[in-house]
Amino acid sequence: MTPDDLQTIVEEITAEMAQEHRRGKVADYIPTLASVSPTQFGMTIIDHEGKCYTAGDADTPFSIQSITKVFTLTMALGAVGDTLWSRVGREPSGSPFNSIVQLESEQGIPRNPFINSGAIIVADVLLANYEPREALGEFIRFMQMVTGDESIMIDEKVAKCEHDTGFRNLALGNYMRAFENIHNPVEETLGTYFHFCALSMSCRQLAMAGRYLMCGGRRHPNTTDTIISRQRTRRILALMMMCGHYDGSGEFAYRVGLPGKSGVGGGILAVAPGIASIAVWSPGLNDQGNSQLGMNALERLVQRTGWSVFRVDR
Amino acid sequence: MTPDDLQTIVEEITAEMAQEHRRGKVADYIPTLASVSPTQFGMTIIDHEGKCYTAGDADTPFSIQSITKVFTLTMALGAVGDTLWSRVGREPSGSPFNSIVQLESEQGIPRNPFINSGAIIVADVLLANYEPREALGEFIRFMQMVTGDESIMIDEKVAKCEHDTGFRNLALGNYMRAFENIHNPVEETLGTYFHFCALSMSCRQLAMAGRYLMCGGRRHPNTTDTIISRQRTRRILALMMMCGHYDGSGEFAYRVGLPGKSGVGGGILAVAPGIASIAVWSPGLNDQGNSQLGMNALERLVQRTGWSVFRVDR
Amino acid sequence: MTPDDLQTIVEEITAEMAQEHRRGKVADYIPTLASVSPTQFGMTIIDHEGKCYTAGDADTPFSIQSITKVFTLTMALGAVGDTLWSRVGREPSGSPFNSIVQLESEQGIPRNPFINSGAIIVADVLLANYEPREALGEFIRFMQMVTGDESIMIDEKVAKCEHDTGFRNLALGNYMRAFENIHNPVEETLGTYFHFCALSMSCRQLAMAGRYLMCGGRRHPNTTDTIISRQRTRRILALMMMCGHYDGSGEFAYRVGLPGKSGVGGGILAVAPGIASIAVWSPGLNDQGNSQLGMNALERLVQRTGWSVFRVDR
Amino acid sequence: MTPDDLQTIVEEITAEMAQEHRRGKVADYIPTLASVSPTQFGMTIIDHEGKCYTAGDADTPFSIQSITKVFTLTMALGAVGDTLWSRVGREPSGSPFNSIVQLESEQGIPRNPFINSGAIIVADVLLANYEPREALGEFIRFMQMVTGDESIMIDEKVAKCEHDTGFRNLALGNYMRAFENIHNPVEETLGTYFHFCALSMSCRQLAMAGRYLMCGGRRHPNTTDTIISRQRTRRILALMMMCGHYDGSGEFAYRVGLPGKSGVGGGILAVAPGIASIAVWSPGLNDQGNSQLGMNALERLVQRTGWSVFRVDR
Structure with a gap:
């Protein structure tokens, strides 16, 4: 596949998504998310040489929400290593993202770090040696490093809203x-x-942030700096595959076949190991809380590129 | 990796497994399985050229049990296509293999075709146009075709035992x-x-049977005959990754990173798409009902070969 | 309250029930039940002297369904005494009558003998020393004895229907x-x-059958023959209060305040200990599977007579 | 039964309880409760004439804990009447007192007002027109009125402890x-x-507080003042019977047969409508969180007095 092909594919898919009528439902649980227009769609691919292919609203910032769980997990594994797994599991939950049911019979140990309860544990781990303000500073520096972009910021208005309505x-x-x-x-x-x-x-920034997962732990394709080891990269990708889309993870694996992580802001980060880091964004969600057009776009991308991890060129 | 390397790896792992003390617990729910000796271990790899690497008790027949669910799913998709998914889901269950709990709230639709309830639906689908005896004939012919081995047989004694104790x-x-x-x-x-x-x-026969999954649906590496399409092959592999080891599927993905399917007889079939079809067998099971040594052996294999689907040569 | 008062009350309630518009939904899970007309209503009271007050369709036979669980429990306690409680619990289930969920975590021990699973255990206990045909003979003789009516019969057509559709x-x-x-x-x-x-x-027969529960275990008010001991009578009444209406038991206790047992045929047997045995019948059911008009009628009866076990004449 | 008889029974039971070896386990979830000695036992009965029978540690104050739920429910029904039931149910939960599981599928509506979640709703209702400090004042005045004892107090040390450890x-x-x-x-x-x-x-104070439930809503046997109506009294007693001992409610109804409410401090308030208000206390709890000796003592009391609501003098 030539760079030209890839740019064409990204543009075609973006054009097709503009025609879709079933666009899902924008998350309404916090006002700042509810006011985002569902007509938007953006897509960015960064390939194994670091080249960037982009279309639609790829430069519009959105709230990455649960996609952040991939990055905080990376940081927590860096901080405490495999001792993390005494406090959170590695299995799909089979339940919605905010379910509390399993915690009762499983003694307060969440199933995995990509459901809310599990990511709260990860946040708690990251506070072990830091005050909250410092931990946020560490996090932002990490995100700036993996993107190579110093403009990455937390939206304080969204953070406040989450806090005000975050009773579950x-x-x-x-x-x-x-x-x-x-x-x-x-x-x-x-x-x-x-x-x-x-x-x-x-989308552009998110795809940049996903480069280390595409590159086996190196910060980006054109460096020997590493963020994490190759083994750990594989394991994070495995967790994304198994648990990255809540109780829609099986569906994502079936239709797309790539490790990915979604957020209720409508973003999805997907990784074709060794091949591409992909970010899509469209605010309308399906019943499992995953971006409706985002999944459709990724399905089409894989159909045209064959990037599924289960792919065989026979 | 040269063929010599691979044969060496298989033999080394087999030797290491002989030293393992924690060998799990042999399934005791039917007498014919309970009497199998836990000291056995076998392993077979068939590579993308069709070459076969084998060690240990790789020619001892065992009861493949739930591994059969991969093959019956293949047949059912061949028979009814995607209409199958109106009767069974595609999500990890987060529950044990024989759990009945989810069926109550989910109106009798099993979570996926690799837990017992789902595989029973698949069997029911295969009876749509056949009498039981004919359906079994079709199944055996399918297994003989994919293995290229006419000696494959159902163990009637095991079948009878299952029937006598299969109350769940x-x-x-x-x-x-x-x-x-x-x-x-x-x-x-x-x-x-x-x-x-x-x-x-x-193990040898099982690895032969898994060739079509390694080859994108072609019957084996040296033919153009196809069993199923490339897309369907990818999807079955995705299901194996997500649901192939019951409530230990996340663990298998994390440690091994390959699509696989286990059976309570102690076998595991794993597939490195485009690279290898792998069968391991050792009767002792871990708490989730997956072969204890089988998982260990596959983990070591992937560490030495890098065959994880999440692998990147950075 | 004079006998005249009581006859008047029964007739008034029957007349009021004829005016009710919300009559519930007739059970449709077996055809023989589904065909019963929802316009029917019957009521019988037998008082502590054995006098009988009756109105409406009180002589129309109906399928008593789960009400039978009171009588088979009585027989099973007679046969095996308190050893019964190693096989079935004594707690409200908080779940629908045919739920299977709790059995998984509670190792096949049903919560109480008045949900389906528990009553199946009771039936199994009654088969310990009898062939099925003999056990049914014993049961019919018991029912004929407690009613004093030799015409009591099993409806074979209903039994066959149950069998044909009783997959749960x-x-x-x-x-x-x-x-x-x-x-x-x-x-x-x-x-x-x-x-x-x-x-x-x-209704008339059912109220007759309930006399031993009104009389502390004596067969009827005018005899010294006993069916069961006083203590056991109290305990069966306690179980009826706690579990007699499935997940509507709390509602029944709140509104009626008497031990009772309902069946999906639309019947309810209620007992005012020492005062009255009461049977009502109307085929339409509420959401919990209890007779809609039956509950309404009993609520009115208790309002007018003050027969709640929680009553105080202050 | 003469007053002499009753005093003798209370003393006998108290003496028997002193001999019991299986005394349960003192609640340890808050330090102030954990330090209470398990050797204590007290019992008070107040009969329908207001006479008081007492033995053992009947004048030792203890933390009534969940028994308070009876009194706050009484107040909340007085404040908002049956509109309360739109926010909390009336069914046994079949689950432990602090379970959160059912709230997920039942949309935040607790099963009944006697489990923790339900009593929290009741507290919330009592805050509708009051500041917290005022609501506590109202509560204490209510308790002083029903006991006729102005010395009743909240133990601030216990309240603080609850707050510090009340994460569930x-x-x-x-x-x-x-x-x-x-x-x-x-x-x-x-x-x-x-x-x-x-x-x-x-115990003495608690039995005094329970008089209005014995007296059909009158404050005590020798007054015409009413706290609540007769119907409401019956209904509260019904709720106590159905839900007063969490997932041990069925057991309590079976063995004791009286409406009652337990607390993890080891107290139980039981009511024989029209006959007696009974308080027992012993700090050791059984597996369901109910006083071990308290239940034993009440079972013996009912055996000797016949006070079960299911009793028949045949």
């Missing part, structure tokens, strides 16, 4: 605290978690 | 019948399902 | 068999259970 | 807030709830 997350936090699986004051852990989720990025 | 499966069948998601007499569907599970194969 | 019950039976909490062939236990449920009685 | 309750509160079934700030509602639970009373 407060319930999750307090519930896990009752099992002593939260080590910091619940309000601090939740406050930190809400700020992580409130990061604003464009 | 009978419960699943009747429960789904109550929701009208079983269309044939429950006894017939279950009888057929039990026979499917009772197929006897060696 | 078959699932429950096989599921408990898997936990070795069913000791006879599942088909035999279920067949016996279906026949128990298929007993036909009129 | 905070989870419940926030979770219900997410469904908009908590109308005040969660911290205020919880703080109020914790104070309600921290009321200190002796």
Whole structure:
């Protein structure tokens, strides 16, 4: 596939998405998300040489929400290594992203780091050696480093909104605290978690951030600097494949066949290992809380490029 | 990696497995399985050129049990195509292989075709146009074709045992019948399902059977005959990745990173798309019902070969 | 309250029920039940002297269905005493009558003998020393004795229908068999259970059958013959209060305040200990599967008579 | 039964309890409760004439904990009447007292007012027209009125402890807030709830407080003042019978047969309508969180007095 081909594909898909009528439903649980226009669609691909292909609203910043869980997991594994897994599991939950049911029978241990309860644990881990303000500073520096873009910012208005309406997350936090699986004051852990989720990025920036996952842990294709080891990269990709789309993870694997992570802001980061880092964004969500057009766009991309990890050139 | 390297790796792993003390627990729910010696271990790899690497008890036949679900799914998709998905889902269940809980709230639709309830639906689909005896004939012919081995047989003694002790499966069948998601007499569907599970194969035969999944749907590396399309092959592999090891699927993806399917007989079929079809067998099971040594062996294989689908040569 | 008062009350309530518009929904899970006209209503009270007050369709036979669980429990306690409680619990389930969910985490032990799973265990207990045909004979003789009416019969057509459509019950039976909490062939236990449920009685007969529960275990008010001890009578009444209306038991206790047992045929047997045995019948059911008009009628009865077990004459 | 008889029974039971070896386990979830000695046992009965029978540690104050739920329910029904039932159900939960599972599928509506989640709703209702401090004042005045004892006090040390360790309750509160079934700030509602639970009373005081439930709503046997109506009294007693002992309610009804309410401080209030108000206390709890000796003592009391609501003098 030539660079020209890829740019054409990105533009075609973007044009096709503009014609779609079933665009899903914009998340309404916090006002700042609810006011985003569902007509938007953006897509960026960065290939294994670092070349960038982009179309649509690829430079419009949106709230990455749960996609942030990939990056905080990377940081937490860097901080505490595999001891993390004593506090959070590695299995698909089979339940919605904000479910509290399994925590009761499973003693406050979330199923995986990509559902809300699990990501709250990850935030708690990142507070072990830092005050909340410092932890946020570390996080922003990490995101600036992996994107190579110093303009990446947390949207304080979104963070505040999350905090004001985040009762289910407060319930999750307090519930896990009752099992002593939260080590910091619940309000601090939740406050930190809400700020992580409130990061604003464009498709272009998000695809940049995903380069280290495409490159086996190197920061980008044209460097020998590493963010994490090759083995850890593979494992994070495995977790994204298994748990990245909540109770729609099976559907994503079936239709797209790439490790990915979605957020209720309508973004999806997908990775074709060794080949591409891909970001799509469209605010309308399907019933599982994943971007409706985002999934459609990625499905078409894989059909045209064959980038599924399950692909065979026979 | 040269053929010599691969043969060496297979032999080394087999030798290492002989030293393992934690060998899991042999399935005891049917007498014919309970009597199998836990000291056995076998491993076979068939590469993309069709070359075969083997060690240990790779020619000892064992009961493939749930691994059969991959093959019956292949047949059912061939028979009814995507209409299958109105009767069974494509999501990880997050529950044990024989759980009945989700069926109540989800109206008799199993989460995926690789848990017992889902595979019973698949068996029911295969009975749509056939009497049980004919359906079993079709199944055996399919297995003989994909292995290229006419000696493949159902172990009637195991089938009978399953039938005599299969009360949970009978419960699943009747429960789904109550929701009208079983269309044939429950006894017939279950009888057929039990026979499917009772197929006897060696590691060598099982690795041969997995070739079409390695080859994008072609029967084997040295033919242009196809069993299924490339897209369908990718999708079956995706399902194996997401759901192939019950509530240990996340763990398998994390440690091994290959699509695979386990059976309580102690076998695992794993596929490195385009690269290898791999069968391991050791009867002792871990807590999730997956072969303890089988998983260990595959983890070591991937560490030495880098065959994870999430791999990047950076 | 004089006998004249009581006859007046029964007639008034019957007249009021004829005016009710919200009459519930007739059970449709077996054809023989579905064809019953929802316009019918009957009511019988037998007081502590044995006097009988009756109105409406009180002599029309209907399928008593789950009300039979009171009588088979009485027989099983007579047969095996408190050892019964190792196989079935005594707690409200908080779940629908045919739920299978709790059986999974509670190892095949049903919550109480008045949900389907529990009553299937009771049927299994009654088969310990009898062939199915003999057990049914014992049951019919028991029912004829407590009613003093030799015409009581099982409706074979209903029994057959139950059998033909009883897949959820078959699932429950096989599921408990898997936990070795069913000791006879599942088909035999279920067949016996279906026949128990298929007993036909009129309100008058049912109120007669309930006399021993009103009389502290004596067969009827004018005899010293006892069916069961006073303590056991109290305990059966306690179970009826706690579990007699499935997940509508709390509602029944709140509105009526008497021990009672409902059936999907639309009947309810209620007992005012020492005061009255009461049977009502109307085929339309509410959302919890209890007779809509039956509950309304009993609520009015208690309002006018003050027969709640929680009553105080202050 | 003469007064002499009753005093003898109370003393005998108290003596028997002193000999019991299986005394349960003192609640340890808050330090102030954990330090209470399990050797204590007290019992008070107040009969329908207002006479008081007492033995053991009947004048030692203890933390009434969940028994307070009976009194706050009485107040809430007085304040908002049956509109309360739009926010909390009337069914046994079949789950532990602090379970959060059902709230997820039942949209934040607790099963009944006697489990923690339900009593938190009741506290929230009592805050509708009052500041927390005022609501506590109202509560204490109510308790002083029903006991006729101005010394009744909240133990602030216990209230503070509850607050410091009440993470599961905070989870419940926030979770219900997410469904908009908590109308005040969660911290205020919880703080109020914790104070309600921290009321200190002796058996004598508790039995005094229960007189209005014995007397059909009159404040005590020798007055015509009413606290609540007869119908409401019956209904509260029905709720106590159905839900007063969490997932041990069926067991309590079976063995004791009286409406009652337990607290993790080891107290139980039981009511024989029209006959007696009974308080027992012993700190050791059984597996369901109900006083082990308290239940034993009440079972013996009912055996000797026949006070079960299901009793028949045949």
